[in-house]
Amino acid sequence: MKKQLVIRVEPYGKEVTGSKEETVLEILRKQFYGRDGQPSFRGCWRGGCAFCKVELLEGEVNHNEIYSRTALADEEREKNFILTCQSQPLSDLIIRFLEKEDPISRLIRLKSETIK
């Protein structure tokens, strides 16, 4: 059996497991997105859109070099941000999801809250 690595997803404190052969995103899609109240995954899988960007708090990944520097700037990469769609885990990991800010959904949310 392949060695199972543990990935802890903050700030939810949820743990998922996977192998070095998979990308972090593939692991998250099987065990995290769309479960326990998490929305389903909605990114490009291709290193272009930054939807999958997280902060790597602990552990090592093998990060593919072909990805958009708009999605992940070199300075961010140096500060241990990664695109999960472009990363394979080399060890147990702790990652932290980032706040997303999107003006249209904010507007819609504000409206639906005032109506309720």
Add this chain to the structure above:
Amino acid sequence: MGEGIMRLGFVVVQVTDLEAARKHYVEVMGLQMTDRTENEIYLKGWDEYDHHSIVLRQSNKAGLEKMAFKVHTYEDMEQLEKQLQRYGASVKRVSKGENYKVGEGLRFRLPSGHTMELFVDMEYEGKALPQVNPAPWPEGLIGVGAPRIDHLLITAERPHETVDFLMKALNFYMSEKVVENERSETPIAAWLFRSYTPHDIAIIPGKDERLHHFAFWLDEFNELRKAGDVFSKHDVPIDVGIERHGITRGQTIYYFDPAGNRNEVFTGGYIAYPDMPVVKWTVDQLARGIFYFNHRQEWIEGFTGVTT
């Protein structure tokens, strides 16, 4: 002023792996590669006759490098240059050939920071059909077989400024807009046209200079089903669809190219005339404006927040 801008001419799109992009746009989308250099690929759909409508450029970034609109005549372009200057744009002349196979033009930035160009002439390539007694469609289409490019959607930090600029300096017409409530006029987002479709360009709130998507036209709703089949067969990540837009009434599938740029296959919608009364969408009904069937908040969040 004569006829002004005619249509979206071409987009220059940055891709992080040119060969993967070629495979996708040629072998999945079924576009025709009309030329290539080491770092660029020129593409057109089977129903387009100008040399290209899409340029793919190798880059370490995804996203839109620029968009270019085709203008009827050089007199029109001169007139537009004056208007652009009057509305505060710094306009650079583009010489013939600076864009491969494209004549003289103008380059400037929108208030949102996006680079836009105007041009009048592009080398004629011809459709994949003869001009005399053509069949309705050509043999040998590959994959989706998209006939042409249709529109693009960009994001802006202050959409109303860019909307205003496009309407005043470039004579775009508005088909639909998003507003706070029934009585408000300021556009939070807007759909603009110069052709006879409900949008050649649309602007939604988001980061400046970003591309939300560019879209290919398909001739009918059943073609969307075929596109979905092709996408799944080739493992193209589908973002949303098949869906219906309340705004423009079009039908759609959104998906990503190999660099992570969002694309759309789009059909339907109404004929837009310059004198059409503008349709308003209030923010409380906006989810339905975006996806009429599944007007769900989570869908909208992944959709409007993701750009290249």
